[in-house]
Structures are given as structure tokens and as C-alpha cells.
Amino acid sequence: MRLPDKNSFRERERRVKAELFMAESSRPGDATGVPVADWLLSRADAERELTGLRSLLGAVMAMQIDSPLSTAAPDLGE
Structure with missing residues (x-):
């Protein structure tokens, strides 16, 4: 198995x-201007998507920290 490089983590x-x-x-x-009732994605679905994206970002950052290539903490962008 090939380890990902720093650039792949950053990407x-x-x-x-x-x-x-x-x-x-x-x-x-x-x-x-579409009423909420006609949305294809409900508010709950949108919140689940945001939660999933935040979890995915946390996982990518954790992989970057745990990587043998890591020499510094990842940029949190905040």
C-alpha cells in the first residue's frame, strides 16, 4: 500500500x-424564491450534509496529523 503524500492531503x-x-x-x-415545502433538500438533509462535511474535514485533518509525512499541524483555515 502506498502512503499518500502531503500534496494529496492538502488537496x-x-x-x-x-x-x-x-x-x-x-x-x-x-x-x-421557491417555498420551503418545494425544496428538493429539506433543512434536516442540509444539516446532515453539513455535519458530514465537517466530519470529513476532521478526518482528513486527523489523517494529515497522523501521517508520517506530517511535520506541522494542518491549517485550520479559521
Whole structure:
């Protein structure tokens, strides 16, 4: 099994952060004017998606910290 390199960890982290940013900043009802009852994704589903993305980001960061390639803590972006 080949170990991932630092760049692959950073790329995964960037992708998850971008997806999380998009999910957190989107307001589908405001953008489309569609009533909440007609949304394809319920508020509960949206919250589950955000929770999943946050968990995924935490897992990627934990892998980066535990990696033998790690020499410093990952950038938390906050």
C-alpha cells in the first residue's frame, strides 16, 4: 500500500473546505424564491450534509496529523 503524500492531503483538505463553504453559504430559498415545502433538500438533509462535511474535514485533518509525512499541524483555515 502506498502512503499518500502531503500534496494529496492538502488537496483533499482544500476540496472539503470548498464544499463546506459552498454548503454553509448557500441559501437556496433566497436565491430561487421557491417555498420551503418545494425544496428538493429539506433543512434536516442540509444539516446532515453539513455535519458530514465537517466530519470529513476532521478526518482528513486527523489523517494529515497522523501521517508520517506530517511535520506541522494542518491549517485550520479559521
